[in-house]
Amino acid sequence: MVTLAQLRDAALGGLDRAVVEWTDLAAALDGLVGRATTGVGGPLRASRWEGADADAAARGLAARGEQVMVAAQEARCVLTVLDTAADQLRNAQRDLWAGLAEAAAAGFTVFEDGRMEPADPTSRADAAMISRRHELEQLLAAPVRKATEVDTHCAETLARLYPTGTADWADTAADGTCVMALAGLDLATIPRGDPVAAAKWWAGLNPSERAMYLAGYPAVLGAMDGLPTEIRDRANRVALAEAKAGLIAELAAARAKRDAAGRTDDAKWRLRVTALKERLAAIEGLEATLRSGDDLYLMGFSAKGDGRAIVAIGNPDTAAHTAVYVPGTGAGLARIGSHVSRMRSLWLAARQESRSGGVSTITWIGYDAPDTLAHAISTSSANEAAPAFVRFLRGVGVTQGISSNNHVTVIGHSYGSVVVGQAAHYSGGLVAQDVVVVGSPGLHATKAEDLHISPKHVWVGAAEGDLVTSIGAGAHAPISENAKVHRRVTPDDKEFGANRFTSDGSSGHSEYWSTSDPMSLDNQAAIITGNYKDVRLIWGERP
Incomplete structure (x- = not known):
């Protein structure tokens, strides 16, 4: 006493x-x-x-x-x-x-x-x-x-x-909840949804206060657009480890119930165990991806549903050139490695192309992408993704210095280009200097200028044999405004008014970042570094 x-x-x-x-x-x-x-x-x-x-x-x-x-x-x-x-x-x-x-x-x-x-x-x-x-x-x-x-x-x-002697993330998560309750730090005081407000709030905290919020609310900080990338990375890696610990515990409990269940309930618990194992494997895949290089930053993470992740190669806060890539149908944690690998190829090519400043390439799986082509007919996923994507781009601008935003390029592949198109129509539009779409089924626009960006800065790639550009047009490409020609307009149409670059060597829907015949890759590298004269065009007008 x-x-x-x-x-x-x-x-x-x-x-x-x-x-x-x-x-x-x-x-x-x-x-x-x-x-x-x-x-x-x-x-x-x-x-x-x-x-x-x-x-x-x-x-x-x-x-x-x-x-x-x-x-x-x-x-x-x-x-x-x-x-x-x-x-x-x-x-x-x-x-x-x-x-x-x-x-x-x-x-x-x-x-x-x-x-x-x-x-x-x-x-x-x-x-x-x-x-x-x-x-x-x-x-x-x-x-x-x-x-x-x-x-x-x-x-x-x-x-x-008191330490347990092992890396017990379940215990660490419980400790964080406990100390936040003791400290009385209210989650409602954290400004979310506004990158400018988030940056101002973070800048106003002293080092101890920042550490306290990292202790109690890592997942919240990791998801806050406008916070420094290194802080988001640190917070999201903690959130990832805690989510994995939670899944491991949940899987153990499900296995115990499966083993104890009678024949009536056995099938239900077997399905539950399988689903949890798949989610755990996806998280472990993300962990393996993050271990594959010392220049990766986890800017976003969620284990819900198919899982979401935002992974940057190179720190965008200090990069002179930043590319943000939005993949399409089937994107999720289970395939994060292949998408980051594409951006690794682009990052390496862009570093060769860049004449000044660093480069960052970001894989943005910050939305619930359609699982199948049948689901990709709908724009609902793109509509839900648009505000989050716009907010993320604004956050990138804030951390770079919003009044002197560095060169940012948006890349949309397949259904990811639909996301980009819907984001361009969203309030505030795309905070980017260039837009690249490849394998696009349509942008719900008949003119490049409808994206609220100069057509000179809209770039399109369409590989030979890519059926998505034609099959998907029925859902995402509007009818031509030309009264004499009643057909759907995809971005690779000359009528659309964008710069179409060559993609020779790429075939089908998924080789736009091939390194074996890298014409498409090199063109994108030239675009994201602002070396427009190096882009090989089929038609269009360079900036």
Whole structure:
């Protein structure tokens, strides 16, 4: 129990220093994870080492990285508890000091044990003084009682943060929820849906406050457009690990119920187990993708449904040229590796093409893409994706400096181009300098200018044998406005008015980023780096 004298004389600066030290420790641990990735993982990947020993080394490195990430998250939990204790104890101490000053002004002496007597002995029997003493005793008791409650709750919370010795993300998630409840940090105070407001809010937090929000709300911060990419990456990797831990626990419970179920319910639980295994495999695929390079940033993540992920190669906050790629039908966590691989090829080609500044290529699976071609006939997925995509692009602009936004290019493939088209019509439109669509079934527009961007900056690729550009036109390409020609207009039509670049060497619907015959790839690299004169056109007019 905290005494009046202890609270009155408490030197709370020590707690403040501890908060700073734990904040620095969390940051140092975050840096250690990064150094392990670049300093150890990078050379391992570059060595092309293969075989059982190489796999074991990779697993060992990943396991150590997990442990350090857990330690960083737990350090943030500890500093949240200490900061809460310092803040609430300081408030209680101020209230006590104010009460002591009021007691002295009223003519009372307050003793170390909290007893109170009138300074004038002759007034001890005075009824008014007795009443006043009782009132002041209650006034002084309240902050002491509050300090005792704070001390007890914070001590109990710190005790539950004791490390388990393993990378237990389920425990870490529970710890985060616990410390947020203790700190009283309200989720409603976090501005979401407005990248400018989010950036301003984050800039106004001190390092300890930022660490506290990372401790309690990693998934929320990871999804906030307008926050620095490195912060989103750190938060989303924690959210990913916690989601995986939750799925593992859910899978274990489902297996137990399957094994215990009678024949009537057995099929139901077998299906549940299969579905959970598929979701877990998709998450593990994303983890493998993130381990494939030391320059990848996880800008968005969700395990719901087919899963969503936004992965950047190179930091877009500092890149001179940024490409944001939207894949189409079937996109989800299960196929994230192949989509990021396409953007890796484009990133490498663009780096060769770029004459100034860095390059970032982003795979944006921030929407629930259609699962099949039958579902892709509808625009509902694109309509739902459009506001999220526009908000993401605005966030990219905010982190780059919205008044001097760097060169941003949007790339839509297949149904992803439908998303781009709907986003162009959404309030505010596309925050981008160039738009590229390949294998597009249509943009719900008959003219490039309908995208609210100069037709000189709209680029189209259509490979030989790509049937989507013709088959999909019935759902997403409007009828020509030319009264003499009643047909549907896809972006690769000359009438559309865009620049159509050559894609020789690519065939079918999925080879626009082929490295074996890279004409389409090289053209896109020239576009996203602003080297328009290097783009080989079939028709159109360069900027």
